[in-house]
Amino acid sequence: xxxxxxxxxxxxxxxxxxxxxxxxxxxxxxxxxxxxxxxxxxxxxxxxxxxxxxxxxxxxxxxxxxxxxxxxxxxxxxxxxxxxxxxxxxxxxxxxxxxxxxxxxxxxxxxxxxxxxxxxxxxxxxxxxxxxxxxxxxxxxxxxxxxxxxxxxxxxxxxxxxxxxxxxxxxxxxxxxxxxxxxxxxxxxxxxxxxxxxxxxxxxxxxxxxxxxxxxxxxxxxxxxxxx
Numbered sequence: 001x002x003x004x005x006x007x008x009x010x011x012x013x014x015x016x017x018x019x020x021x022x023x024x025x026x027x028x029x030x031x032x033x034x035x036x037x038x039x040x041x042x043x044x045x046x047x048x049x050x051x052x053x054x055x056x057x058x059x060x061x062x063x064x065x066x067x068x069x070x071x072x073x074x075x076x077x078x079x080x081x082x083x084x085x086x087x088x089x090x091x092x093x094x095x096x097x098x099x100x101x102x103x104x105x106x107x108x109x110x111x112x113x114x115x116x117x118x119x120x121x122x123x124x125x126x127x128x129x130x131x132x133x134x135x136x137x138x139x140x141x142x143x144x145x146x147x148x149x150x151x152x153x154x155x156x157x158x159x160x161x162x163x164x165x166x167x168x169x170x171x172x173x174x175x176x177x178x179x180x181x182x183x184x185x186x187x188x189x190x191x192x193x194x195x196x197x198x199x200x201x202x203x204x205x206x207x208x209x210x211x212x213x214x215x216x217x218x219x220x221x222x223x224x225x226x227x228x
Contacts, residue, residue, distance in 0.1 A: 145175075
């Protein structure tokens, strides 16, 4: 099922139960487990602050990632409304990133994944997918400043959002709220603007979602508030 929090051109879409527990376990196994992720990242561009452990998974080192990443890409292509997402992102794009928020207070403060407000170059990020393989017992939600959205995911959900609007990278600032209790770990894939894609690549994911779209209008799990 897809929950559409905001439609294109700057969509925010939550795919329910996109990743199975088996797929999440496989990603974690490829990373060597949470205790083996690299050291704490305490800084990020544009003066933002990130407190988490992270590791990049390179598809050339892990061929079994290819089919899973292709499925993520197909979903992003269908729901960003962006015809410039590259089907060869698995070869020329960025690796998948695993991030773990293991301690109370771990967070990622407000930031843009792309170059906020800039005109994109051929290789700029224009969309992001986040898979929530483990959600915190309390806290750890994702918020968007634009539209005052708070996303409260469940295990296995995938959040996709695009930020190429009228030829510019939108000011799509978002945050990972502090973890208050429990632990959270996610898998993130960024997509870049390059080339074109075959319409067949998105057909399977379009069919997956067509019967069960749900627009969120401010009640339920889409809270109209940016505060964590």
